[in-house]
Amino acid sequence: MINGFKEFILRGNVIDLAVAVVIGAAFTSIVNVLVDALINPLIGLFFQAGSLDDALQVTVANLGGGESTFSFGLIIGAVINFLAVAAVVYFAFVLPMNKLKERSQPVDAGDEAGPSEQELLVQIRDLLQAKNGI
Structure with a gap:
């Protein structure tokens, strides 16, 4: 179990994730x-x-006689904050x-148009047949 944890920690993805969290926290502030x-x-x-924190506030009376305030401006602010980050x-x-x-990334040689493997085999067969006089 400890070896598995050690392999997990030493993977490159974990380091990348840790760097991303630190950078994300810095940019968030x-x-x-x-x-x-x-x-x-x-806004x-x-x-x-x-x-925006004070905008779009809706106050509703509670059943017990008090009031509840819904701050839609805070929600909009959080969405804007998330989108900005x-x-x-x-x-x-x-x-x-x-x-x-x-x-x-190197250019893939497979992108070039050329004969397929089956076409090459057919050409080889035809050459062998021509050479042998068949």
Whole structure:
């Protein structure tokens, strides 16, 4: 069991995943500040609120006499935050790495149009028959 765990930890995928988590956490904090300082106030202007966190709040009376507040602005803010982080990670890391992989892969020789194996065997048979006079 310990050997299996050791093999799992030493795989390259685990290291890649750890790096991705660290980079994702770093970009999340940057994007959070960007969303809180720029995007939330801009969207808040459209909803006449201080920020998106204060926008689209619906207060509903409880059966027990109290009130519950639903903050749809917080949900929209979380979605915007997620999309911003995903876009930064995709355009800053995934897309360039995919382009780099495409450039580093050798051109496949199988892409060239040529006779198939069966056509080559037929040609060899025909040459042997012609040589032997059959």
